[in-house]
Amino acid sequence: MTANILVVDDEQSIADLIEVYLKNENYDVFKFYNGRDALQCVENQNIDLAILDVMLPDVDGFSICQQIREKHKFPVIMLTAKEEEIDKITGLTLGADDYITKPFRPLELVARVKAQLRRFTKYNSAEPKQEEHxxxxxxxxxxxxxxxxxxxxxxxxxxxxxxxxxxxxxxxxxxxxxxxxxxxxxxxxxxxxxxxxxxxxxxxxxxxxxxxxxxxxxxxxxxxxxxxxxxx
Amino acid sequence: MTANILVVDDEQSIADLIEVYLKNENYDVFKFYNGRDALQCVENQNIDLAILDVMLPDVDGFSICQQIREKHKFPVIMLTAKEEEIDKITGLTLGADDYITKPFRPLELVARVKAQLRRFTKYNSAEPKQEEHxxxxxxxxxxxxxxxxxxxxxxxxxxxxxxxxxxxxxxxxxxxxxxxxxxxxxxxxxxxxxxxxxxxxxxxxxxxxxxxxxxxxxxxxxxxxxxxxxxx
DNA sequence: CAAATCCTTAAGATTATCTTAAGGCAATAT
DNA sequence: ATATTGCCTTAAGATAATCTTAAGGATTTG
Incomplete structure (x- = not known):
């Protein structure tokens, strides 16, 4: 029923906000303000889903996504600012399972997370858990x-x-x-x-x-x- | 069950009032009429929650909040006068966990404090205590x-x-x-x-x-x- | 029994909510 | 691009619930 979720955003207030809403749904949150630390976390923790901002100061979300995909199977949701050009976005979110534009509604974010976890467990476990949608x-x-x-x-x-x-x-x-x-x-x-x-x-x-x-x-x-x- | 609470307001009567109500609930109160002394206190004492007026003579509540956030994790509640424009408020209370407009009812203040402490311990301890609501x-x-x-x-x-x-x-x-x-x-x-x-x-x-x-x-x-x- | 305190009631003031409508914004279609 | 449509927000007046005040009556105390 619960899951480990990686959250990466250099805007601390946004990362914090996401953390609050996810914890409210009883997920375990691993939160980072930069890409480097996040990548390290992926190796050490048993992550079930990642939420990545595409624009990070060190490594961009796209690279992180790629590196995750090399070794792991869990779903990835990308965060993009609305103003960022669509070309850039399509490039950067390539390989992601879903993407959400900022500003987003907390309910929407949580819903998307649940949907991805649902889809994932459906294809990856014999006893699919059902999240409440x-x-x-x-x-x-x-x-x-x-x-x-x-x-x-x-x-x-x-x-x-x-x-x-x-x-x-x-x-x-x-x-x-x-x-x-x-x-x-x-x-x-x-x-x-x-x-x-x-x-x-x-x-x-x-x-x-x-x-x-x-x-x-x-x-x-x-x-x-x-x-x-x-x-x- | 008890907690150390930092109270900062340059209006002494208000700070005193808050102190009375919090002590009544068996909290330990660390009260200051300016930001400088309060910041010093944060370093020396083991504070569990802070209540800050946004408008202080020396350092404003926002700055204090920021400085607290750099090193500490405890929740912060902001106090704002009702008349202050919402734009100003959103700026100044950024990063706070909750905010209360003056004049407030003591019961409300106490309830919010308890709610924050509840939320905080929920995320930070294995055995969540339950405050009485x-x-x-x-x-x-x-x-x-x-x-x-x-x-x-x-x-x-x-x-x-x-x-x-x-x-x-x-x-x-x-x-x-x-x-x-x-x-x-x-x-x-x-x-x-x-x-x-x-x-x-x-x-x-x-x-x-x-x-x-x-x-x-x-x-x-x-x-x-x-x-x-x-x-x- | 007198004085003080408390109870009850109702009217006016205050505050919260409801309703409606108009303008702005964003998504979609032309 | 531009037009259209539908949605969201804001504002203002209407309505309803609540709060306060004040006055007269009742009860308790000394």
Whole structure:
């Protein structure tokens, strides 16, 4: 169920952030701010998956990926800044199993990691473990892989943000989740102000699509002064 | 269970206030009114968590945070005045694990401190200690994380203020808590006048929701001339 | 019995949330 | 390239929940 994950990014804040979200999912994280140390780690530790920034000060992600591939089989996910030209990226991410552009949403990163591990164990072990990419309960189905949502056999077409919010609420159901927490989980940003009512607006849209109401909620309940909640 | 906490704020009254509440929770407090002395302390003492005001006369909180991060791993919580622009804040609190805007409620501060320590020990020790965010006794359950309250399996929907008052009473049960003390704990405001009967009104609402009465109290007992009390 | 403290109630002030709509941005199609 | 579409964010007004205040009544104390 758990796995050793290598994280390499010279931007410490980003590496740290990734570490937090992965540890939150109970993965063991091996974090480095440069390529050299990371390569050493690969030899000594039993790594199951690597997340590499393509732009590193010493060795670039592409080289690391190549060197990993010479001896190891585990999946590699590349991180690329959005501004970097697509040509460069296609070159540098060659050989990677997936790549994610910065800034990314924590949920997305975690989902991709799980998907890769799922794919990998599927092809490499007799007893494939199943990571949770589905949430199902009382008529509601959420599929993280396809971002699809079904409510009582009817498909809801949710936007990415709406889906993420509902996902977080559902995976914490029975517990109240504050706007701030939702914001952090969905946007990956620590800084939330009360004047920011964007979470609220998306909740409103969600309720609309679920034929829910704020006054007599069937699904998303408002807990005054605390946050939102879906009953268990 | 206990921990060494560094507190830095140039507003002495605020630093003193924080000290009081933390000591009340049995933490050891190292308090400073400027950044220089605080940094020195970090080197000599075995600090477990820091609370830093972002706006300090000599070194700002951001710099302190950076300097701490170079050598230490403990969590850092930033304090920011509400008026300070969000841009400034995002810059200055970069690298912090959490931030709290002033004015804050003491309970909130304590809760955040506990949360950080919980998170930290979770990632850094084999035997994760559990800090108390739950109060349970004789049919009553209070959950600080979700602000939920259950009495004899029935859910009570308390307002934030009501919850806070009940929390303080419960965590001091067996002892009489004065209106003034309640006011300070819940509102974080030092100045309480006797003509202020707002605590009393909330007690009344609490009793109503708990099906309690002032004459024959099952839970919240009035101690004449002293305050309120919940039996042990 | 008088004085002090506490209880209850309700109205007004405050604060949090809801709703709606408009503008900006980004992805997609022409 | 440009146009179109859909999504996200922001802002402002409306609504609802909560908080505070104040006043009168009740209870306890001395």
């Amino acid at each position: 589905l949430i199902t309960f009382s008529g509601l189905v959420l599929d993280m892989d396809t971002h699809e949502c079904t409510l009582n056999e009817k498909k809801l077409s949710l936007t990415p943000t709406e889906f993420s919010i509902l996902w977080v609420l559902c995976s914490n159901r029975g517990r109240v989740v504050s706007s701030e927490e939702l914001f952090q989980e969905v946007w990956g940003d620590k800084y939330f102000t009360n004047s920011n009512n964007t979470v609220m607006v998306h909740i409103r849209h969600l309720r609309e699509k679920m034929h829910d109401s704020a006054e007599h909620p069937k699904y998303i309940k408002t807990v005054w002064g605390v946050g939102y909640k879906i009953e268990k | 739950l109060i349970t006794f004789s049919g009553l359950v209070l959950d600080m994380d979700t602000h939920e309250c259950t009495l004899n399996e029935k859910k009570l929907s308390l307002t934030p203020t009501e919850f806070s008052i009940l929390w303080v009473l419960c965590s001091n049960r067996g002892r009489v808590v004065s209106s003034e003390e309640l006011f300070q704990e819940v509102w974080g405001d030092k100045y309480f006048t006797n003509s202020n009967n707002t605590v009393m009104v909330h007690i009344r609402h609490l009793r109503e929701k708990m099906h309690d009465s002032a004459e024959h109290p099952k839970y919240i007992k009035t101690v004449w001339g002293v305050g309120y009390k919940i039996e042990k």
